[in-house]
Amino acid sequence: MAGSKLVLEGSVSIKCFILGLSVVVIPLIRTWCGHFDWVFDYLTETPGKIAICINIAVVNGLLLIIYRGPLYKVAVRACFLGVTFGCGLIVSCSETSWTHFGWYVDLFRCDLSCSVVRLIFSMALTSDNFLLNVSSETVEYTLAAVSSWVEFTVEKLTVPELKQLNWLSFVGLLMVLCGEGLRKAAMLTAGSNFNHIVQNEKARSHVLVTSGVYSYFRHPSYVGWFYWSIGTQVMLCNPVCILGYTIASWRFFRERIEEEELSLIHFFAEDYVEYKKKVSTGLPFISGIRVN
Numbered sequence: 152m153a154g155s156k157l158v159l160e161g162s163v164s165i166k167c168f169i170l171g172l173s174v175v176v177i178p179l180i181r182t183w184c185g186h187f188d189w190v191f192d193y194l195t196e197t198p199g200k201i202a203i204c205i206n207i208a209v210v211n212g213l214l215l216i217i218y219r220g221p222l223y224k225v226a227v228r229a230c231f232l233g234v235t236f237g238c239g240l241i242v243s244c245s246e247t248s249w250t251h252f253g254w255y256v257d258l259f260r261c262d263l264s265c266s267v268v269r270l271i272f273s274m275a276l277t278s279d280n281f282l283l284n285v286s287s288e289t290v291e292y293t294l295a296a297v298s299s300w301v302e303f304t305v306e307k308l309t310v311p312e313l314k315q316l317n318w319l320s321f322v323g324l325l326m327v328l329c330g331e332g333l334r335k336a337a338m339l340t341a342g343s344n345f346n347h348i349v350q351n352e353k354a355r356s357h358v359l360v361t362s363g364v365y366s367y368f369r370h371p372s373y374v375g376w377f378y379w380s381i382g383t384q385v386m387l388c389n390p391v392c393i394l395g396y397t398i399a400s401w402r403f404f405r406e407r408i409e410e411e412e413l414s415l416i417h418f419f420a421e422d423y424v425e426y427k428k429k430v431s432t433g434l435p436f437i438s439g440i441r442v443n
């Protein structure tokens with residue numbers, strides 16, 4: 152029963168993501184008749200904006216007719232991710248000084264819309280998995296994202312040359328891709344033992360994972376996430392947010408690791424203590440919970 156719900160929600164989210172992504176067709180139709188470099192201009196011109204608004208309204212109307220209740224929530228979120236991913240793609244492919252911002256939007260969307268990967272892990276694919284629900288952590292996440300957009304825009308207008316450091320943006324892109332790769336590798340390795348909410352009670356099926364990426368770092372997904380978040384700001388050449396994200400993520404993971412390791416020692420006792428002795432957390436200056 153739960154399995155069929157999972158497959159249904161998974162297929163709805165994929166279909167709606169693609170439906171939202173259809174936004175890329177609008178400037179492409181015009182591009183086939185003209186030059187590519189005005190694709191971005193088209194997005195910012197009034198006819199382009201109207202065409203995109205009409206596209207979104209039509210798609211949303213379709214979703215309202217087709218889906219009801221919780222399935223509509225899944226559909227509308229997946230579609231929203233598709234639309235923003237599509238807009239990011241258009242900006243990334245255009246000859247504009249906003250290209251790096253387009254990369255950022257797409258990589259950010261990729262992270263949020265990893266419903267396909269989550270399907271592989273057989274996790275419950277509810278609207279929670281899009282990480283767009285309002286919880287205190289999501290508010291902080293949104294604040295962090297908004298401050299990076301504000302910094303990017305302000306500096307782009309006041310010190311535009313700072314946003315043209317292509318080599319730095321490539322370093323950031325590399326950090327984002329490697330971080331995301333490590334995080335996904337951790338999820339794949341841990342399988343059903345990987346839970347987005349730190350567990351306080353041990354499930355019967357929960358076993359200690361020490362192989363694969365877990366043999367290099369005790370917290371590979373947090374290592375990946377840490378460098379992914381800083382990488383997004385390096386990519387945007389945002390000096391203030393690079394510092395802010397580094398401090399905020401470091402403090403967040405230090406606390407989270409201590410909380411998580413307390414439960415893990417409770418669950419696996421000596422086995423975890425032994426594992427802790429052999430493998431480091433992977434995060435700079437974070438050693439995890441102290442064991443006497």
Ligand SMILES: C[S@@+](CC[C@H](N)C(=O)[O-])C[C@H]1O[C@@H](n2cnc3c(N)ncnc32)[C@H](O)[C@@H]1O
Binds near residue numbers: 359360365
């Ligand atoms: C979001 S996952 C993060 C896992 C790990 N901290 C990482 O960075 O890859 C959190 C869940 O993973 C579980 N967990 C963490 N390390 C584990 C391990 N080595 N083996 C099995 N479960 C683990 C914790 O009990 C927690 O519920």
